[in-house]
Amino acid sequence: MFQQLVGKLPVGICVVDENYNIVFLNDFFIDRMESDHRSDYTDKPISELFPEQAKFLRRRIKSVFVLQHPSFSYWEQRPHIFPFKSSRPITGEETQMYQNMEIVPITSPEHGKLACIFLQDVTAQASYFIAQQELSLALKREHEEQLKLIKKLDSAQSQLIQAEKMASTGQLAAGIAHEINNPIGFVTANLNTLKDYTESLISICESVAEKAAQTDEKCQIFINDLLESNHFELLKEDMTPLLNESREGLERVRDIVENLKRFAIEESSGWQLMDLSETMLQMIELVSVQYKIPTYKLSCQPECVKIFCEPGGLKQALMNMLINAAQSIDKKGIVKVNVTANEQSVQIKIIDSGSGIEEHIIKKVFDPFFTTKPEGLGQGLGLSVAYTAIEKHQGTISVSSKPGVGSVFEVNLPVIDPEEE
Amino acid sequence: MSSTISLNEDQRDALQELMNISMGQAANSLAHLIETKIGISIPKISAVTPSELFSLINRSENAYYTRQSFLGDIQGEVMAVVSESGLTEVASLLEYEAPLSKSDVEETILELSNILAGACLAGLSNQLQLATNLNMPTLFSPNKASFVELNWQHSLVMEVQFDIELSSFSMRVVFCLDRTSLIKLTDTIDELLG
Numbered sequence: 001m002f003q004q005l006v007g008k009l010p011v012g013i014c015v016v017d018e019n020y021n022i023v024f025l026n027d028f029f030i031d032r033m034e035s036d037h038r039s040d041y042t043d044k045p046i047s048e049l050f051p052e053q054a055k056f057l058r059r060r061i062k063s064v065f066v067l068q069h070p071s072f073s074y075w076e077q078r079p080h081i082f083p084f085k086s087s088r089p090i091t092g093e094e095t096q097m098y099q100n101m102e103i104v105p106i107t108s109p110e111h112g113k114l115a116c117i118f119l120q121d122v123t124a125q126a127s128y129f130i131a132q133q134e135l136s137l138a139l140k141r142e143h144e145e146q147l148k149l150i151k152k153l154d155s156a157q158s159q160l161i162q163a164e165k166m167a168s169t170g171q172l173a174a175g176i177a178h179e180i181n182n183p184i185g186f187v188t189a190n191l192n193t194l195k196d197y198t199e200s201l202i203s204i205c206e207s208v209a210e211k212a213a214q215t216d217e218k219c220q221i222f223i224n225d226l227l228e229s230n231h232f233e234l235l236k237e238d239m240t241p242l243l244n245e246s247r248e249g250l251e252r253v254r255d256i257v258e259n260l261k262r263f264a265i266e267e268s269s270g271w272q273l274m275d276l277s278e279t280m281l282q283m284i285e286l287v288s289v290q291y292k293i294p295t296y297k298l299s300c301q302p303e304c305v306k307i308f309c310e311p312g313g314l315k316q317a318l319m320n321m322l323i324n325a326a327q328s329i330d331k332k333g334i335v336k337v338n339v340t341a342n343e344q345s346v347q348i349k350i351i352d353s354g355s356g357i358e359e360h361i362i363k364k365v366f367d368p369f370f371t372t373k374p375e376g377l378g379q380g381l382g383l384s385v386a387y388t389a390i391e392k393h394q395g396t397i398s399v400s401s402k403p404g405v406g407s408v409f410e411v412n413l414p415v416i417d418p419e420e421e
Numbered sequence: 422m423s424s425t426i427s428l429n430e431d432q433r434d435a436l437q438e439l440m441n442i443s444m445g446q447a448a449n450s451l452a453h454l455i456e457t458k459i460g461i462s463i464p465k466i467s468a469v470t471p472s473e474l475f476s477l478i479n480r481s482e483n484a485y486y487t488r489q490s491f492l493g494d495i496q497g498e499v500m501a502v503v504s505e506s507g508l509t510e511v512a513s514l515l516e517y518e519a520p521l522s523k524s525d526v527e528e529t530i531l532e533l534s535n536i537l538a539g540a541c542l543a544g545l546s547n548q549l550q551l552a553t554n555l556n557m558p559t560l561f562s563p564n565k566a567s568f569v570e571l572n573w574q575h576s577l578v579m580e581v582q583f584d585i586e587l588s589s590f591s592m593r594v595v596f597c598l599d600r601t602s603l604i605k606l607t608d609t610i611d612e613l614l615g
Contacts, residue, residue: 072557078528
């Protein structure tokens with residue numbers, strides 16, 4: 001009965017002696033072996049019957065004989081010790097049987113010390129486990145992608161908010177610029193009138209002083225005292241320059257406001273002809289108000305370059321690059337803008353003698369949300385916005401830089417014919 | 422039923438001595454198999470709560486963890502904490518060829534734990550004439566398996582450290598017994614002590 005039982009057990013049983021020769025195999029093993037080995041296996045070395053994992057088997061059997069203590073092998077580490085086919089040759093996806101193995105020491109009066117290999121078919125469990133693992137991996141990947149998407153959405157939202165802020169700031173600036181223009185207008189007019197009046201007043205006073213000598217002594221003393229106590233000589237010298245300086249100051253205010261207005265009220269009505277040299281000049285003036293340290297230079301070849309473009313985007317792009325250049329200079333330095341144009345293309349180079357960009361990050365500078373500025377000070381959008389805008393103009397943008405020496409940003413734009421657009 | 426576990430001094434001494442012998446046998450077995458010298462620490466015996474056990478196990482960084490249950494006259498689990506360093510040397514002593522694959526590393530760890538845990542358990546069982554059977558060892562990660570939710574209050578643990586002279590390798594084996602097994606163990610020790 002026991003022999004039948006052992007034969008029918010759903011577990012593989014293989015017994016080997018101390019010379020690694022096979023003493024017994026149950027049906028589980030025999031059914032799965034090559035047919036020519038089936039009848040003739042006793043006393044054959046296990047390495048001959050199962051050469052695939054012979055080394056491993058020998059090692060484990062040795063350990064069992066030496067230590068007289070069971071040894072285990074798990075399918076996850078070593079799935080196929082014996083070259084047996086899957087228990088589901090038709091419907092299963094796996095072709096080989098996944099196996100758990102346990103080798104235990106036993107003894108028999110006939111053979112002395114023996115090692116008994118128990119082999120369990122765990123294909124179903126293993127494939128279920130593997131499927132689960134794949135599933136959880138897929139879920140994890142999906143989850144990560146979603147997290148990335150959420151982050152992107154968050155960023156897009158903050159980008160939108162920023163854009164909104166910029167737009168409203170622009171509108172506000174335009175409104176204020178308009179409001180400032182009115183008082184500037186009448187203050188300038190008044191100053192001009194005031195200058196005329198002042199000149200008249202001064203000449204009146206001078207005539208009076210001149211004529212004083214011809215009057216009587218009392219009157220003469222009165223006039224001289226009056227002029228002296230009011231520091232007439234000083235007034236006469238100071239008044240004109242004071243008025244002139246004030247007028248110059250007002251002119252500067254008017255220029256700034258004008259620049260701001262022109263820049264802020266962006267007629268975002270699409271493509272139009274833009275005077276690039278004029279725009280760069282305005283831009284430099286605007287930037288230099290905020291970043292006073294660098295010396296700014298502009299060269300245009302030819303002197304007037306007009307391009308057909310979308311002014312809003314292009315200006316924003318160039319402005320971002322110019323601000324970056326200005327910000328890279330913290331002590332003394334130059335920001336230079338070179339514009340050159342021929343019939344086919346326009347090249348804009350923005351050169352600075354600032355801190356430069358480290359080599360390992362230079363590839364990332366156009367990436368959205370990449371910034372070297374401290375948190376809260378930069379969103380890492382400037383250059384990526386520039387990149388997108390330049391791309392929209394079918395142009396290219398590139399950068400070369402040396403840390404400690406400076407950076408050159410080069411924009412190449414093809415000349416686009418308004419007729420074609 | 423009181424939830425605390427107590428051993429009197431005689432029981433503790435006896436158990437300590439038994440462990441010493443078992444661990445010595447375990448070290449010998451391993452030394453014999455891989456043909457190198459092995460050092461063992463003096464076994465530490467204590468009663469722990471789940472969270473104490475967790476901190477006992479989860480003490481080392483860069484380590485692998487295995488667990489292996491045993492059944493029979495006494496029941497419990499053996500946990501092993503295997504150091505990452507020196508593992509390559511030990512694997513080569515076990516005839517694995519470098520470079521080691523992930524499976525090779527895992528198999529080495531499982532085999533080492535099995536050898537040491539098996540030898541310890543066999544030593545203890547033999548001396549006390551108890552029948553025990555060790556099950557298959559598995560890898561686990563104590564970080565994921567926080568012990569707080571386990572449904573026991575106290576367990577007896579016996580801890581010992583093995584070092585292999587040739588390399589920086591070391592390994593801690595922690596035996597845990599459940600309450601019933603502890604009573605069985607102390608009864609057997611009392612019988613032995615007469």
